[in-house]
Amino acid sequence: MQNETRVAIISEADIVTARQKGRSLATELGFDGSDLTVIATAISEVARNIVVHAKEGEIVLTPLTHGNKRGISIMARDDGPGIPDIDQAMQYGYSTGKGLGVGLPGAKWLVDEFAIASKIGKGTTVTMGKWL
Ligand SMILES: Nc1ncnc2c1ncn2[C@@H]1O[C@H](COP(=O)(O)OP(=O)(O)O)[C@@H](O)[C@H]1O
Ligand SMILES: [Mg+2]
Secondary structure (H helix, E strand, C coil), X not given: CCCCEEEEECCXXXXXXXXXXXXXXXXXXXXXXXXXXXXXXXXXXXXXHHHHHHCCEEEEXXXXXXXXXXXXXXXXXXXCCXXXXXXXXXXXXXXXXXXXXXXXXXXXXXXCEXXXXXXXXXXXXXXXXXXX
């Protein structure tokens, strides 16, 4: 199994690619059923945020192990404008664009681990983990 899958995110088509690669890595790792949909949905949201709010970036998918626990790590990173107030951005319904403002809180709710690091003018990194 490959250690890391990177998908450059610039367009809507790349969101679909990231989603598919996430789904196939998750399948290899032993996820099934609704977990695959959950993982694909979380990937879509952070990838879409790159396209909409940062223009370009990448998704990095990596297998996780902790003792005999296995999982998947999903990292979305960009060199976009950054998020001035992360607590506000995490609020359900908050959007600076035309979105519904449910992408980040929705993704957080779907995964087991969720963290955002962001610096104004430097970019944003969202890291998520989902365990089997
Ligand atoms: N990668 C990013 N770069 C800059 N700002 C972001 C990024 N991701 C999210 N944001 C900010 O956080 C807000 C909330 O994101 P989200 O919950 O996905 O809602 P939406 O994308 O519908 O606006 C966005 O409106 C935007 O201001
Ligand atoms: Mg969004």
